Amino acid sequence: MTDLSVANKTSTPVFDVTAIRRDFPILAQQVNGKPLVYLDNGASAQKPQAVMDAMDRYYREMHSNVHRGAHTLGDRATAAFEGARETVRQFVNAASTREVIWTRGTTEAINLVANGLAPRLKAGDEILVSHMEHHANIVPWQMVAERTGAKVVPIQVTPEGELDLESFDQLLGERTRVLALTHVSNVLGTVNPIASLIQKAKAQSVVTLIDGAQAVPHFQPDVQALDCDFYVFSSHKLFGPTGIGVLYGRAELLEEIPPYQGGGEMIERVSFERTTWNVLPYKFEAGTPAIAEAVGLGAAIEYLNRLDRNAMEAAENALLQRANALIETVPGMEIIGTARNKVPVMSFKIAGLHPSDIGTLLDQQGVAIRTGHHCAMPLMDFYGVPGTARASFAFYNTLEEVETLFTGLQKIQRLFA
Template sequence: MSDLSVAKTAPTSGFDVAAVRQDFPILSQQVNGKPLVYLDNGASAQKPQAVLDAMDRYYREMHSNVHRGAHTLGDRATTAFEGARETVRGFLNAESTRQIIWTRGTTEAINLVANGLAPRLKAGDEILVSYMEHHANIVPWQMVAERTGAKVVPVQVTPDGELDLDSFNSLLGDRTRVLAITHVSNVLGTINPVAPLIEQAKALGVITVLDGAQAVPHFQPDVQALGCDFYAFSSHKVFGPTGIGVLYGKEQLLEEMPPYQGGGEMIERVSFERTTWNTLPYKFEAGTPAIAEAVGLGAAIDYLNGFDRQAMEAAENALLTRANELLETVPGMSLIGTAKRKVPVLSFKIDGLHPSDIGTLLDQQGIAIRTGHHCAMPLMDFYGVPGTARASFAFYNTLEEVDQLFTGLQKIQRLFA
């Protein structure tokens, strides 16, 4: 018999999670004979019906290539495609759609920036990252550093999973050229204090790049208030389709950067003597874009904009609070990452159990989590673990699902006790 006897956190008033769940068809299914409890949102979030409908409508009513089509379907597709760009601009509070570049995701966005900034880097320059970065915000910088002679320098984290500000202050200096840091850790859930870090970096003329992949599902960033030079996120993390992401960039820097890829759309004129580039944002969008996916991302953001975001964040905080209340109900369970400010992500281990076994046994109970190193091997090395089990929550998860997770973990722990 499970012991979940701690006081339950009351649901947040003003946010009807039962009604929200009706918008997500996938959540109503059973897995292994059990109702699905989907707690792998940090890897990829589910899609509301509004997104599915928008993409279906695009393919049924307006599919055509965008720009330059001299026909009605081309006009419809272009209007929907560029309308989605405007939706993203508003979501990020960017000044202009010229600053919104479509990419395949956060990974390609960071690669684009790293390669675009390579001409600015030389031997002895330093690129500041942190130990909590996803590989996508480490490896591109290592590749560019190898080409240019620059050096990737990691900022330490504290044992509780916060950025070590003493380490940051000691490393930020005259040689720093780029600060590339995650807004929210995909492993720890830590919300980094990026605004003051950016302010410090900008005072030294450092270019700032934020990985926002794990932030945008939980709160709405304001790039003008943050003051960052670049901000990247992926559609599939924010309840939109896979295969598309966004890079926001300061217009002057984007103008100065060379194109990342060559081909159609990104050109103004091509000749064998000389090729000139298209204007922003198309300069960085070679080839036929992910049109339906852009439409789907726009629909996802429109869907989110229909909620009281403060109420949504409060509902997510209630999930995290409930999970923290239940930690002691599973003997041998320990949490990796206990920052004061974090989104509802639990990375944990249980004494005597391998993370992959935890994931497999939870799946047998219909509970989906992620296990492994979470594309954050340096952080795993810091904590001295090969990997963790990770439960990551979204606004459509319920307090009852938190209880089911811990009931499932108790069953597993008893099997191996």
């Protein structure tokens, strides 16, 4: 394993991005005859070799179903699977592994919570979300609202892309039952002040769910310090495999809400007269789980744990600062979202150019970005645009890649001038 990060004589963090990039084999390839510049990390981050090795080792050495096998392979698989759960518990600082539920991703985790809370909701109740939410943190609540008569109420954002705190204070009231809020916007990169908002919601006995999908790749959450009721995220944005995610839930709430799916594993006893549920966390994990994917997610977190996180954040901030400094080199370029506190995400438009054309032409130069509405149509409506181009950076990106992005944008602009 490479020596990922060291400190110099003055204790200033040094981040050896060249060494780190060797841990991500996919980054060494060429696309369309150009070195790959992967700037679509907000959609899905790349995986270090350690993740692929862990999953390969699971299939080669221990594949079996978990928990009830009366043989060695079953014991090995269960140990690896539950070991990954403990790794996640430590990552989010949950009080117990009972509070760590495996899901297919952030979307399923939010659906699980929304459906679980539905029996608590009635006509006139309100669910607060924000204008900057991903569709996954809007649509499940709308579906539950239709069934229960509750109402989904959006918190406004400012033109700069920050949460309008006055709007929040005005909307949080006696009818509020749920606050479902993103920790970090996938479009704007805005880091919301969720700790203070959770505190205000808690004072009014409002249940809080935080969508951490875009936060966890950049910093480590502490669910006990935040005091949230639920925190959700996906593996594939956290440098792990696709098809698995995490729901952290406060144990007393998870005990109260009903199971989301029925089947094997989530039961204690089944009869035609009555079925009783298994204990946490298995109550919410019906069927054979994504065992290799859980192992891979555990390996991804262990990989991140070997990084100097302060140095990593400093390196990512340097990428964003360099990108901001180069904006003026592309006339007509406008950034969507200029919050004071944000992760390295840059959504933009360029006068006279369609976002999809920008993405296609950058791809011809080996630069991968995301274009479109980014599953955030209400936010696009707020800004009056059909979509944006989005460059989202990770710790393995380099300052040279940022410059390659802007060189590509300059070429595109000249092409259409």
